[in-house]
Amino acid sequence: MTDTLISKDSQTRPATQSGTGPLKGMRIVEFAGIGPGPFACMMLADMGAEVITLDRVGAKKNLKSVAGRGRKVVELDLKDKASIAKVLDLLANADALIEGFRPGVMERLGLGPDVVLARNPRLVYGRMTGWGQTGPLACAAGHDINYISITGALAAIGGKDKPVPPLNLVGDFGGGALYVVVGVLAALLEASRSGKGQVVDAAMCDGAASLMSMFFDMTAIGRWKEERESNMLDGGAHFYGVYECKDGKFVSIGSIEPQFYALLRKLADLTDADYEAQMEAKGWPSLKEKLNKVFKTKTRDEWCAIMEGSDVCFAPVLTMSEASKHPHMAAREVFVTRHGVTQPAPAPRFSRTPSTIRDAATADIAEITQAWSAKA
Numbered sequence: 001m002t003d004t005l006i007s008k009d010s011q012t013r014p015a016t017q018s019g020t021g022p023l024k025g026m027r028i029v030e031f032a033g034i035g036p037g038p039f040a041c042m043m044l045a046d047m048g049a050e051v052i053t054l055d056r057v058g059a060k061k062n063l064k065s066v067a068g069r070g071r072k073v074v075e076l077d078l079k080d081k082a083s084i085a086k087v088l089d090l091l092a093n094a095d096a097l098i099e100g101f102r103p104g105v106m107e108r109l110g111l112g113p114d115v116v117l118a119r120n121p122r123l124v125y126g127r128m129t130g131w132g133q134t135g136p137l138a139c140a141a142g143h144d145i146n147y148i149s150i151t152g153a154l155a156a157i158g159g160k161d162k163p164v165p166p167l168n169l170v171g172d173f174g175g176g177a178l179y180v181v182v183g184v185l186a187a188l189l190e191a192s193r194s195g196k197g198q199v200v201d202a203a204m205c206d207g208a209a210s211l212m213s214m215f216f217d218m219t220a221i222g223r224w225k226e227e228r229e230s231n232m233l234d235g236g237a238h239f240y241g242v243y244e245c246k247d248g249k250f251v252s253i254g255s256i257e258p259q260f261y262a263l264l265r266k267l268a269d270l271t272d273a274d275y276e277a278q279m280e281a282k283g284w285p286s287l288k289e290k291l292n293k294v295f296k297t298k299t300r301d302e303w304c305a306i307m308e309g310s311d312v313c314f315a316p317v318l319t320m321s322e323a324s325k326h327p328h329m330a331a332r333e334v335f336v337t338r339h340g341v342t343q344p345a346p347a348p349r350f351s352r353t354p355s356t357i358r359d360a361a362t363a364d365i366a367e368i369t370q371a372w373s374a375k376a
Contacts, residue, residue: 020048020353020354020355020356021046021047021048021049021346021350021353021354021355021356022047022048022350022353022355023044023047023048023049024048024049024353025048025050026044026048026049026050026095026096026188027049027050027052027093027094027095027096027372028041028044028049028050028051028052028094028095028096028097028098029051029052029054029087029090029091029094029096029097029098030051030052030053030054030071030097030098030099031053031054031097031098031099031100031101031106032053032054032055032056032059032073033099033100033101034100035144035168035172035173035176035177036100036128036172036173036176036177036180036204037098037099037100037128037177038067038068039067039172039173039177040098040128040176040177040178040180040181041053041071041098042066042067042068042069042070043177043181043346044181044184045069045070045071045358046069046070046346046355046356046357047346047350047355048353048355048356050072051070051071051072052071052072052073052074052090052094052363052365052368053068053071053072053073053074053360054074054076054078054087054365055073055074055075055076056075056076056077056078057075057076057077058075059075061073061360061362063359063360063361063362064338064339064341064359064360065360066341066343066344068360069338069357069358069359069360070357070358070359070360071360071361072360072361072362072363072368073360073361073362073363074362074363074364074365074368075362076365078109078111079109081110084109084110084111086365086366086369087111087365088111088115088116088119089369090365090368090369090372091111091116091119091120091123092119092120092373093120093369093372093373093375093376094120094123094372095122095123095124095188095191096123096124096125096126096184096187096188097116097123097124097125097126098126098128098180098184099126099127099128100127100128100129101129102129102138102139103129103133103134103138103139104139106127113125113199117197120197121195121196121197122191122195122196122197123197124184124187124188124191124197124198124200125197125198125199125200126180126183126184126187126200126202127199127200127201127202128176128177128180128202128203128204129202129203129204130142130143130144130146130147130171130176130203130204130205131147131203131204131205132201132203132205132206133201133203134201143168143171144165144168144170144171144172144176144204145165145168145171147171147175147176147203147204147205147208148165148166148170148171148175148204148205148208150205151175151205151208151209151212152209152212152215152216153170153171153208153209153211153212154166154170155226155228156212156215156226156228156234157170157228157234158228159228159229159235160227160228160229163228170208170211171204171205171207171208172204174207174208174211175204175205175206175207175208175209175210175211176202176203176204176207178207179202179206179207179210180200180202183200183202184200187200230281232256236281236284237281237284238284238287238288238290238291239253239254239255239256239261239264239278240253240254240255240256241253241288242317243291243292243295243296244292244295244296245295245296245298245299245300245302245303246296246297246298246299246302247299247300247301249299249300249316249317250300250316250317251295251300251303251304251307251314251315251316251317252314252315252316252317253307253312253313253314254313254314255312255313256313258278259311260311260312260313261278263310263311263312264307264312267306267307267310267312268291268294268295268306268307269294270290270291270294272290274286274287274290275287275290300316300317303316304316323335324342333345336357338357345357
C-alpha cells in the first residue's frame with residue numbers, strides 16, 4: 001500500500017506503509033504516554049522501526065495524530081496478570097522498550113528491567129522521565145517548565161523582567177525525546193556488538209542541562225552574564241534579535257560576523273557612526289532602539305525583498321500557518337499534508353534509506369508476538 005504526501009505546488013514525497021528507513025526491521029515496544037514519549041517513538045517509526053504502542057483499554061485514540069503516526073496500537077489492561085504475561089512474551093523478541101512512567105511503576109507492574117532483561121538480555125530498556133530515576137525529586141510530579149527551571153535554561157530565556165517558557169521544546173522534546181532516541185540508538189548499536197542490552201535513563205533535566213553546555217562554557221571564560229538580555233545570543237545585542245516591522249510583523253537578524261554586520265549596515269542604510277562599535281556591549285541598548293525605528297519604516301515583505309537570501313543572516317518570523325508556504329520550506333518539502341493535516345515531514349533525511357510517514361492502526365498482540373517469534 002502506498003500513500004502520497006502532498007506539499008506546496010503538488011510536490012510529492014512517496015511513503016510506503018511498510019517503511020523504508022534505516023531502522024527497518026527494528027522492533028520497539030512503547031508504553032503509551034504523552035508529549036516526549038510519543039514524539040520519540042514517532043521519530044523511530046518514521047525511520048522505519050516497527051513500533052508497537054501498548055495503551056489502556058478504552059483509551060481515547062486519534063490514529064491520525066501527528067505524534068502518533070506509524071504505530072501499531074494494542075489495548076491492554078496492565079493490571080491484569082494475563083496481560084502482563086502477554087507483554088513479556090512480546091518483549092522477548094523486541095529490540096527496545098520505551099516507557100515514561102514515574103520511577104517504580106514498571107517494577108510494580110512486574111515489567112521492571114530485572115524481569116524483562118532476564119527474559120531478553122539483548123533488550124535496550126529506555127526510561128524517560130522529567131527528574132530521572134534517582135534523586136530527591138525522582139518521584140515528584142512535574143512538567144517541562146519545572147525540569148528546565150533547575151538547569152539554568154529557563155532563567156536564561158526571556159526579557160529583563162522575567163523568564164519566558166520556550167514552549168516545551170527545551171525539556172520535553174529537546175532534553176527528553178531527542179536524548180532518549182540518541183541513548184536508545186547508541187545502546188542498540190552497542191548491543192549489536194556485545195549481545196547485551198542495558199537501561200537508558202533519559203531525564204529531561206539531564207538533557208536540558210546538556211543542551212546548556214555552550215553557555216556554561218561561555219560563563220566560565222567570562223563571555224556570558226546571567227542577566228537576561230545582556231549577552232550576544234539572548235537578545236542583548238542589537239545585531240542578533242527580532243524586530244517589529246511597519247505592518248506589525250517581525251523579522252530576525254543574526255549578523256554576528258563582521259562581514260555580515262557590514263552587509264546589514266549597507267542594506268539597512270545604517271550610516272550612524274555609533275554602529276561601528278559592534279561588539280561594545282555598553283552601546284547595545286541604544287543601538288537596539290535605533291534599529292527598532294529603522295525596521296518599523298518598512299513592512300516585513302519589504303525587508304524580505306531587501307535582505308532575504310543575502311549574507312545578512314536574515315529571516316522573516318513566520319507563524320506555523322505561514323511556514324509551510326515559504327518558498328524554501330516548500331522546495332525542501334519540510335512540511336507535508338496527510339489526512340488534511342499539515343505536519344512536519346520526517347527528519348533528518350537519508351540518501352539511501354529514506355524515512356517515511358506511515359499511518360497508525362490497531363493491532364492484536366498475539367499476532368504481533370507470533371510474527372516476531374517467527375522472525376527471531
